[in-house]
Amino acid sequence: MSVIAMLENRYSTRAYLDTPAPQELLETIFAQAQLAPSNCNVQPWQTCVVSGKKKDALKDDLITAVMSGKPANPDFNWLPKYEGIHRDRQFGSANALYNSIGVTREDKRGRQLAMIRNWSFFDAPHVAFFTMDKYLDIMGAVDLGIYAQSLSLILTEHGLSSCMQGALGQFPDPVKKALNLPEQRGILFGMSFGYADESAPVNTTRTDREEIANAVSFFN
Ligand SMILES: Cc1cc2nc3c(=O)[nH]c(=O)nc-3n(C[C@H](O)[C@H](O)[C@H](O)COP(=O)(O)O)c2cc1C
Known part of the structure; x- marks a missing residue:
């Protein structure tokens, strides 16, 4: 599959089959993700x-x-209050998700239940936590973002689906305890992944993208 085809086919997957990927395949995928570039090649990701x-x-x-x-x-500083057009797009993506599962704007409990699914990893058989030394801050965050998108595309090539989740960095204490992470290590975000349940309504969620005229400026 070409990179463009992968980008066209990928979507954030929020329901999975109860089918783990073989350990050998996981090791291949994460070895391939090691090819991601990083600032000065520091490779700050420590993935669990x-x-x-x-x-x-x-x-x-x-x-x-x-x-x-x-x-x-x-x-890390990850509780931004989005403003203006960013807020509009945030609502747009949330509405696309709620519409797919028939949750209305007034249905607060339905929205909460959908949110809580983040921490059950959407029933995915695997979850990755992207961690790095806290002092790296924004320098490391850039590298981890690039790493995560590389991983997401590699997963797609192997027939696996994923969802990046800022939610998985919001309550780091149980994760650090379970994974025995050292004090200086921070959890930036995570990613549930596995084989998509194509029949799940939530997996019909699709988002749109801005026209390039409003995102890219060309200068000569
Ligand atoms: C860094 C990052 C964090 C995200 N956090 C969450 C999250 O916590 N929960 C969730 O359901 N989706 C999360 N998403 C998925 C976005 O909502 C999704 O990428 C966006 O709406 C575009 O939709 P698409 O991925 O289906 O193209 C996150 C995506 C990124 C890149």
């Missing part, structure tokens, strides 16, 4: 891939943390 019983236990701990009512405490 969680599957099986460990993933199920972590899901329970995360849901407990989220439901406790305590505010999110991300390791």
